[in-house]
Amino acid sequence: MISSRAVWLPIVWVALVTAFHTNVLQGQTAPNRYWVQFEGKEQSELAAGHTTSFSVQEPERFLSDRALQRRANQSIVVTAHDLPIAPSYIAALADIEEVQVILKSKWFNAVTVQLRDTTFDITTLLDLPMVSAVKSVVQTGSKREPMIEAVDAPVVRTGVETTESYGQGWEPLVQLHGQWLHGLGFRGQGMWIAILDAGFENAEHLPIFERMRQEGRMRSGLDAMNSQGGLYAHHRHGTAVLGTIAGNLEDSLIGTAPESTFWLYRTEDAYSEYLIEEDYWVAAAEHADSIGVDLINTSLGYSQFDDSTMNHVYADLNGITTRISQATSWAAEKGMLCVTSAGNSGSAPWHFITAPADAEGILTVGAVDLSGEHAAFSGWGPTADGRVKPDVMALGVQAAYPFADGTIRNGNGTSFSSPILCGVAACLWQAFPEATAHEIRHAIIASAHLAEAPNDSMGNGIPDMRKAFKILDDNGAGQWEENADEKQLLLFPNPSRDGTIRWIYTGKEAPDLWRIRNARGQLTAEGSLPEWTTWNGHHQGWVSTIQDQAGIYFFQLLTENRLLTTEPLMINQ
Secondary structure: OEEOOOEOOOOEOOOOOOOOOOOOOOOOOOOOEEEEEEOOOOHHHOOOOOOOOOOOOOHHHOOOHHHHHHHHHOOOOOOHHHOOOOHHHHHHHHOOOOEEEEEEEOOOOEEEEEEOOOOOOHHHHHHOOOEEEEEEEEOOOOOOOOOEOOEEOOOOOOOOOOOOOOEOOHHHHHHOOHHHHHHOOOOOOOOEEEEEEOOOOOOOOOHHHHHHHHOOOEEEEEEOOOOOOHHHOOOOHHHHHHHHHHOEEOOOEEOOOOOOEEEEEEOOOOOOOOOHHHHHHHHHHHHHHHHOOOEEEEOOOEOOOOOHHHOOOHHHOOOOOOHHHHHHHHHHHOOOEEEEEOOOOOOOOOOEOOEOOOOOOOEEEEEEOOOOOEOOOOOEOOOOOOOOOOOEEEEOOOEEEEOOOOOEEEEEOHHHHHHHHHHHHHHHHHHOOOOOHHHHHHHHHHHOOOOOOOEOOOEOOOOOHHHHHHHHOOOOHHHHHHHOOOOOEEEEOOOEOOOEEEEEEOOOOOOOEEEEEEOOOOEEEEEEOOOEEOOOOOEEEEEEOOOOOOEEEEEEEEEOOEEEEEEEEEEOO
16 A cells, blocks of 8 residues: 555545546646635525536436446435536636636535645635635645555465465455355456556556456546546556456466456555645545446555645544545445555554544455464554444455566555455445445455454454355355255256356365256256365356246256256246
């Protein structure tokens, strides 16, 4: 996770697909920037003489179909909080020659502006009837060298089971029992994940992302900084974070959700630390919400800044004081699952988590090593108001990640534990598409090994995706797999409605072939099976697009053409 006294997690503001009109300068001439808070959003609340054409009765004007469907699936109502800023407010600022709007936040009903003329008295904006507050978010000053807390480390092997195809991606997956989900075919297909980070240097060229690029699953969200070079420049931190979840380089590194669709956002300035980076984050989160993203990963965090007057203090970690924590909670309320790193200050004077890890309704992820021990650098809880943090833990010590030169390296940081956990969360949600973000979050937390007795260093502990699946499952697959007798075959869902069957077999011999026969015994479909062994030695797999016609069938598993087991299968179309 990147940091420079703050732990990489930025804030942002944006309405919809906000157009950004200025470059962020990289030298000492960078002009001051300010946050400007407005009053009123709905027509009845606007300052005298101002109007808006936006209404909650027409949400399709500012939210995509996918965003609206996500809300509908989770019974989330569109409210005035979702409305864009009144256009007349923006127009009033545009009439002031010395001021330029560079960021917008509909959630906060505010904008970030930069001064074209630094002699302009910014406090005069308070004379406008719709402006209630003005606050500095960045000052002119020298840039400093970036720091990254995810440092290269030598590879240490511990005897943990691995598989050749996953390479170094196997160990973090197994620690969470995520291989159980992958073996059933849940690898993140159809899930949209936003990665809010620094730059994604060379990600558009690296072989580890080639399949994702070819399949159109690497997508540009926005560069909230509107910086020269765009998303694929400036820093390698985002590349490393993306690789732990999206990487797909066989025998080298396969991530925890390699089949998901990824939206990339640049929100972090690696060369300075000011409150404006929280504004950048809000802008990206609002954009991600508006297009219909399912999950947001934030391997960033904030506590102290280059201007000490902007610093957060521990008392601010209550989920409502910092803008980035407020916005993260709001993002969760809008049906997105927000996964955030706990921060790397555990052994530093700060010691605690950083904003927005204190936000409510999210998954804050700390770091452990392969043996499950708390990493010394991983930020501690609780929040200032006494809530358990971190929520859960994942691998963040000697975690494998792609470097910008294409090599696979190992590093330390909660920047890695967060996307590793985010990936398996996406796979779990894929398995239960009717579940809400809240239900997925609850199942993950409840599955963790310290859930009955959480503490300030590990929170609820290391999740077990098999147990989380069991919590969410209505057909008993998780319970069945735990207590199955010899030579039993479970098919689920059964009946199948979408042409996909997932199976678990408890016999000792590994099947290598599946067949489907109709009620008359005629062979209607067959195929070979890669072997996936569950955590307790059972066999599992999945078969997709198996039959076109509804009816009663028989699903068979074979080894070397010798029948192992048969189970009735109902196909409903």
